[in-house]
Amino acid sequence: MLDKNGIAKRIAKEIKDGYYVNLGIGIPTLVANFIPDGINVVLQSENGLLGMGPFPFEGEEDADLINAGKQTITTLPGSSIFDSAMSFGMIRSQKIDLTILGAMEVSENGDIANWKIPGKMVKGMGGAMDLVASAKNIIVAMQHVNKAGESKLLPKCSLPLTGVNCIRKVVTELAVLDILPEGGFKLIERAPGVSVDYIKQVTAGKLFADDGAPEMILD
Amino acid sequence: MLDKNGIAKRIAKEIKDGYYVNLGIGIPTLVANFIPDGINVVLQSENGLLGMGPFPFEGEEDADLINAGKQTITTLPGSSIFDSAMSFGMIRSQKIDLTILGAMEVSENGDIANWKIPGKMVKGMGGAMDLVASAKNIIVAMQHVNKAGESKLLPKCSLPLTGVNCIRKVVTELAVLDILPEGGFKLIERAPGVSVDYIKQVTAGKLFADDGAPEMILD
Amino acid sequence: MINKVVTGADEAIRDIKDGSTLMLGGFGLCGIPENCITALVKKGVKRLTCISNNAGVDDFGIGLMLQQRQVKKMISSYVGENAEFERQLLSGELEVELIPQGTLATRCMAAGYGMPAIFTPAGVGTEVAEGKEIRNFNGKDYLMEYAFDADFALVKAWKGDTTGNLIFRSTSRNFNPVMAMAGKITIAEVEELVEPGTLDPDHIHTPGVYVHRIFQGANYEKRIEQRTVRPRN
Amino acid sequence: MINKVVTGADEAIRDIKDGSTLMLGGFGLCGIPENCITALVKKGVKRLTCISNNAGVDDFGIGLMLQQRQVKKMISSYVGENAEFERQLLSGELEVELIPQGTLATRCMAAGYGMPAIFTPAGVGTEVAEGKEIRNFNGKDYLMEYAFDADFALVKAWKGDTTGNLIFRSTSRNFNPVMAMAGKITIAEVEELVEPGTLDPDHIHTPGVYVHRIFQGANYEKRIEQRTVRPRN
Numbered sequence: 001m002l003d004k005n006g007i008a009k010r011i012a013k014e015i016k017d018g019y020y021v022n023l024g025i026g027i028p029t030l031v032a033n034f035i036p037d038g039i040n041v042v043l044q045s046e047n048g049l050l051g052m053g054p055f056p057f058e059g060e061e062d063a064d065l066i067n068a069g070k071q072t073i074t075t076l077p078g079s080s081i082f083d084s085a086m087s088f089g090m091i092r093s094q095k096i097d098l099t100i101l102g103a104m105e106v107s108e109n110g111d112i113a114n115w116k117i118p119g120k121m122v123k124g125m126g127g128a129m130d131l132v133a134s135a136k137n138i139i140v141a142m143q144h145v146n147k148a149g150e151s152k153l154l155p156k157c158s159l160p161l162t163g164v165n166c167i168r169k170v171v172t173e174l175a176v177l178d179i180l181p182e183g184g185f186k187l188i189e190r191a192p193g194v195s196v197d198y199i200k201q202v203t204a205g206k207l208f209a210d211d212g213a214p215e216m217i218l219d
Numbered sequence: 220m221l222d223k224n225g226i227a228k229r230i231a232k233e234i235k236d237g238y239y240v241n242l243g244i245g246i247p248t249l250v251a252n253f254i255p256d257g258i259n260v261v262l263q264s265e266n267g268l269l270g271m272g273p274f275p276f277e278g279e280e281d282a283d284l285i286n287a288g289k290q291t292i293t294t295l296p297g298s299s300i301f302d303s304a305m306s307f308g309m310i311r312s313q314k315i316d317l318t319i320l321g322a323m324e325v326s327e328n329g330d331i332a333n334w335k336i337p338g339k340m341v342k343g344m345g346g347a348m349d350l351v352a353s354a355k356n357i358i359v360a361m362q363h364v365n366k367a368g369e370s371k372l373l374p375k376c377s378l379p380l381t382g383v384n385c386i387r388k389v390v391t392e393l394a395v396l397d398i399l400p401e402g403g404f405k406l407i408e409r410a411p412g413v414s415v416d417y418i419k420q421v422t423a424g425k426l427f428a429d430d431g432a433p434e435m436i437l438d
Numbered sequence: 439m440i441n442k443v444v445t446g447a448d449e450a451i452r453d454i455k456d457g458s459t460l461m462l463g464g465f466g467l468c469g470i471p472e473n474c475i476t477a478l479v480k481k482g483v484k485r486l487t488c489i490s491n492n493a494g495v496d497d498f499g500i501g502l503m504l505q506q507r508q509v510k511k512m513i514s515s516y517v518g519e520n521a522e523f524e525r526q527l528l529s530g531e532l533e534v535e536l537i538p539q540g541t542l543a544t545r546c547m548a549a550g551y552g553m554p555a556i557f558t559p560a561g562v563g564t565e566v567a568e569g570k571e572i573r574n575f576n577g578k579d580y581l582m583e584y585a586f587d588a589d590f591a592l593v594k595a596w597k598g599d600t601t602g603n604l605i606f607r608s609t610s611r612n613f614n615p616v617m618a619m620a621g622k623i624t625i626a627e628v629e630e631l632v633e634p635g636t637l638d639p640d641h642i643h644t645p646g647v648y649v650h651r652i653f654q655g656a657n658y659e660k661r662i663e664q665r666t667v668r669p670r671n
Numbered sequence: 672m673i674n675k676v677v678t679g680a681d682e683a684i685r686d687i688k689d690g691s692t693l694m695l696g697g698f699g700l701c702g703i704p705e706n707c708i709t710a711l712v713k714k715g716v717k718r719l720t721c722i723s724n725n726a727g728v729d730d731f732g733i734g735l736m737l738q739q740r741q742v743k744k745m746i747s748s749y750v751g752e753n754a755e756f757e758r759q760l761l762s763g764e765l766e767v768e769l770i771p772q773g774t775l776a777t778r779c780m781a782a783g784y785g786m787p788a789i790f791t792p793a794g795v796g797t798e799v800a801e802g803k804e805i806r807n808f809n810g811k812d813y814l815m816e817y818a819f820d821a822d823f824a825l826v827k828a829w830k831g832d833t834t835g836n837l838i839f840r841s842t843s844r845n846f847n848p849v850m851a852m853a854g855k856i857t858i859a860e861v862e863e864l865v866e867p868g869t870l871d872p873d874h875i876h877t878p879g880v881y882v883h884r885i886f887q888g889a890n891y892e893k894r895i896e897q898r899t900v901r902p903r904n
Contacts, residue, residue: 018673020880040673042834042880046539047465048612050878051834058667063468063660064596064610070466071666077868078672078834080878081608083615083643084465084491085547085784088540092558092785093852095880111563121524122536124516129566130540133559134785164563237440239647259440261601261647265772266698267845269645270601277900282701282893283829283843289699290899296635297439297601299645300841302848302876303698303724304551304780307773311552311791312619314647330796340757341769343749348799349773352792353552383796544784551777553790554808575787575817584808607873640840641874 002173002191007141009034009218010189011100011171014139015041022046022091022131024101025069027141031100042078044096046127048087051079068127088127092134099135101128103142103167105157108205110167110179112140113159125162132163144172144202151204153177153185175199176216177207184208189216221392221410226360228253228437229408230319230390233358234260241265241310241350243320244288246360250319261297263315265346267306270298287346307346311353318354320347322361322386324376327424329386329398331359332378344381351382363391363421370423372396372404394418395435396426403427408435439634442602444651447477450625454590456483457510461546461586461617462490462500463593466663469610470499471592473627473655479503485510489588491542491613493517498661507531515539519663538566541583543616548585550619550648555584591621594655595644598628599637602646611643618644627655672867675835677884680710683858687823689716690743694779694819694850695723695733696826699896702843703732704825706860706888712736718743722821724775724846726750731894740764748772752896771799774816776849781818783852783881788817824854827888828877831861832870835879844876851877860888 002010008030015021015035022044023029032052035041043052045067052067053074061072075081090096105113112132115125132138146152153170170177176189187199187209196209221229227249234240234254241263242248251271254260262271264286271286272293280291294300309315324332331351334344351357364370372389389396395408406418406428415428444450451474454460464470478486479502486509493512494501503509504522511533517523526532537545538560548556557580561567571582593614596607604626606614618624626644631654677683684707687693697703711719712735719742726745727734736742737755744766750756759765770778771793781789790813794800804815826847829840837859839847851857859877864887 042673044880045609047468048609049872050880051872055666055668057670061662061665061667062608063662064608066466066468066609066662066664068465070468070663072662072664073666075608075872077866078832078836078879079872080836080875081611081872082875082878083611084539084543084613085616086878088543089784089852090878090880091540092560093783094785121527123518124514124536125538125566126516127539129538129564130558130560133562134540161564261440263647264842266701267842268639269647270639274899274901276903280895280898280900281841282895283841285699285701285842285895285897287698289701289896291895291897292899294639294841296633297599297603297646298639299603299642300639300844301642301645302844303772303776303846304849305645307776308551308619309645309647310773311793312550313552340760342751343747343769344771344799345749346772348771348797349791349793352795353773380797544786552792553777554811554813555790557786557788559785578787580787605873611873640838640844 001194005030006218007171007173010176010216011139011141012036015039015098019097020044020095022096022099026102028100028102029069046087046091048082048084049079051076088130091130094134094136096135097137099131099138100141101131103140105152105154105159106140106142106167106170107154107157108185109183110165111157112162112167113157114162116160128162132166138167139169139171140167141171144174151202153203153205155205187213189213191216220413224249225437226390226392229395229435230358230360231255234258234317238316239263239314241315241318245321247319247321248288265306265310267301267303268298270295307349310349313353313355315354316356318350318357319360320350322359324371324373324378325359325361325386325389326373326376327398327404328402329384330376331381331386332376333381335379347381351385357386358388358390359386360390363393370421372422372424374424406432408432410435440601442646442649442652443600444653446653446656447473447627450474450651450653451477451481454478454483457485458589459487460489461588461591461621462488463612463614463617465491465612467494467499467661469594469612469614471594471627472658474592474625475499475502478508479506482506484508487511487513489513489586491515491539493520493523495519495663496522511535513537515542543613545583545586546613546616546620550616553585555582557582586620588621589623591617591624593618593624593626595626595628597630597632597637598626598652599632599634601634602626602649602652603637603642604644604649605637605641606643615644619648623650624648625650626652628652629655629658673834675879675882675885676833677886679886679889680706680860683707683884683886684710684714687711687716690718691716691822692720693722694821694824694854695721696845696847696850697723698845699725700727700732700894702827702845702847704827704860705891707825707858708732708735711741712739715739717741720744720746722746722819724748724772726753726756728752728896729755744768746770748775776846778816778819779846779849779853783849786818788815790815819853821854822856824850824857826851826857826859828859828861830863830865830870831859831885832865832867834867835859835882835885836870836875837877837882838870838874839876848877852881856883857881858883859885861885862888862891
């Protein structure tokens with residue numbers, strides 16, 4: 001079973017040289033720490049930056065330079081700044097090669113719910129609806145089961161949707177799964193020590209796992 | 220009867236302090252030479268400049284700095300440069316206070332034709348259709364009659380239209396005329412030495428001139 | 439030279455009235471019109487509709503206006519980090535319309551570019567799409583979203599000149615240029631007000647034609663919301 | 672570091688084929704991709720559809736491609752000053768679609784911004800509106816116009832870095848940034864190619880994400896179409 005860093009590490013392997021990548025808040029942010037050497041990527045922050053660098057050294061924080069999580073960050077050689085309309089313009093026109101974001105639920109046909117829980121204070125969707133509706137390549141980083149032990153990979157999302165039929169790949173603490181164009185989760189890899197049977201047990205949506213799946217290699 | 224400079228001079232009197240103005244090619248360009256002292260205006264050139272300055276001194280021409288007529292020009296303190304989409308964005312959103320352009324024909328309901336003569340090589344509408352469709356305040360600088368002595372102020376344009384119901388004021392070699400919201404040319408001023416009767420005679424569109432009109436004062 | 443300079447925030451916001459619709463630039467607390475907000479709190483105008491990506495924090499930004507119950511409605515993409523906001527929302531004092539961030543930005547741009555509506559895929563198949571026209575282009579569904587209609591846009595720039603030209607610094611640019619284009623009256627506050635000719639025409643982000651009033655802000659706190667740093671090695 | 676640099680114009684345009692649809696930046700002869708045009712003439716590709724505000728003059732710009740009869744169709748707002756163009760048009764060899772300049776620019780922007788269509792009042796009530804959907808918003812009629820779909824965009828910038836970031840100089844900016852955003856493959860030629868970190872992130876007009884290939888042009892004539900000067904007093 002993977003911890004958050006493990007999920008991030010596994011997702012980092014999906015990043016190809018030359019990619020422009022948008023990382024959501026939470027586990028997706030951790031992915032930046034695991035990008036392999038020799039893989040050149042540019043991180044987009046949807047508040048208006050391409051080429052997001054690491055956090056600043058203490059004392060060098062700049063109130064004018066933050067990421068979409070409102071954290072102080074830095075630029076890198078080659079960075080560019082633009083306004084919010086252009087930022088979502090490049091998202092909508094699919095110039096971003098890969099989007100990684102978290103989810104509360106994903107359905108077997110690629111729907112995603114990650115912004116609203118009825119009865120709880122709703123903070124808003126931020127840029128998530130734009131990202132999931134536009135991106136050609138979305139990977140979801142999420143927990144396979146909730147605290148009550150219930151599957152979050154469902155036949156149909158129970159929570160209000162963020163986007164429909166848009167997710168292609170899910171990486172959880174237990175597995176890597178593709179979402180098939182015709183519907184259903186296809187087991188691609190298992191986390192170390194996790195059995196196919198267990199994954200079947202905690203995947204409520206349609207699962208294709210009869211061929212088994214290799215254990216993932218993280219290093 | 221006014222010459223081209225006279226028409227430009229008369230139109231210049233319509234410019235108010237603080238105006239952003241777009242000048243078309245031909246007589247409208249001449250208007251810049253007659254803007255009264257103390258009247259601050261900013262000239263927009265739709266290829267992407269606010270704050271168009273005079274022609275450069277000889278030897279200081281810059282191939283990268285031209286106006287919409289492709290003439291070498293200069294910038295002024297306060298000038299700004301932008302792309303063509305923003306240029307027409309500010310035109311469409313009516314940030315330009317006054318547009319002055321030429322016409323082949325204008326109709327009594329404010330239609331304008333100035334881009335195409337059937338049977339002749341058509342060079343294109345350039346930015347004229349955007350300007351006439353968007354601007355809140357358009358003055359047309361034109362000849363009252365064509366070379367055959369026929370009126371160009373018509374009940375209905377005979378040439379393909381550039382825009383419909385958009386012109387509010389026309390300044391010709393003979394007169395200043397408003398186009399009334401309900402239709403018709405209202406004579407406002409006569410050029411020096413031109414009679415109301417003559418204007419009636421060469422205005423094919425509906426003309427309201429029974430109250431007479433003062434002779435224009437140019438200086 | 440056209441001169442847009444006003445004496446300060448109080449004069450700039452003089453005609454913002456109870457019930458006005460405002461756009462406020464900024465992302466989180468980054469690039470917000472601090473001095474205009476202070477003046478609005480002082481003036482005490484009520485029942486405002488605020489179009490802003492976020493709603494500030496309890497004691498800064500739009501949060502200050504919420505404390506004084508000046509806001510009737512927020513139109514935002516994300517409104518976390520604000521307890522008073524949450525209280526007013528749950529009590530029904532405050533109305534909130536949540537819209538996708540890209541839709542928010544593009545509806546501003548549409549207003550500035552004289553486009554009455556735009557098409558975006560954001561929100562298709564979600565509750566955001568309810569009641570909206572859906573249209574298919576090339577096999578993909580889009581929502582038609584309308585340009586915003588705001589009485590005032592309040593933006594914050596780094597430098598500006600007296601004719602209203604603006605330059606933004608780093609990610610404090612965010613929504614400011616698109617809102618600057620979109621206000622019926624656009625008020626710009628700047629950290630440094632300079633004479634025309636000081637700014638390179640090629641570097642100007644917002645041409646002065648979009649700006650109606652400009653002033654140098656008396657004070658900038660520029661608060662940081664999430665101070666994240668790394669150790670020196 | 673992502674590196675978009677190609678050796679020169681010939682490599683940059685290597686996969687432009689007979690029948691390709693190209694966008695070419697520039698206004699008149701100002702800011703045109705001179706080196707790409709030279710390479711296209713040399714390569715001799717035919718039946719091109721060219722989206723460009725103008726069509727050059729007889730012996731410069733797109734005019735050079737017209738001389739070689741490489742252009743099947745021009746989509747432009749104004750095509751004067753070109754005798755060979757006129758000859759081909761009248762003989763039926765060349766197809767021309769004239770569209771309003773703002774519509775041209777905004778259809779490029781729409782492509783770059785992922786908006787399948789936009790609304791503009793330009794052309795309502797004229798022959799430009801024929802066959803197009805007209806829609807009324809707030810009492811005013813607008814035409815719905817579609818985003819362009821171009822295989823390649825060829826743009827010319829002043830400076831660019833190896834990651835594709837571009838800065839334009841003065842009014843040579845014109846259509847270049849909106850076309851840069853709109854090409855499936857965007858090729859940028861620059862007067863000066865610099866290392867990443869040289870250009871101020873706040874000054875970049877076209878972020879590198881939009882640019883697929885970049886090179887420093889071997890030669891820039893930068894011809895002036897209308898040399899207008901005033902006397903020194």
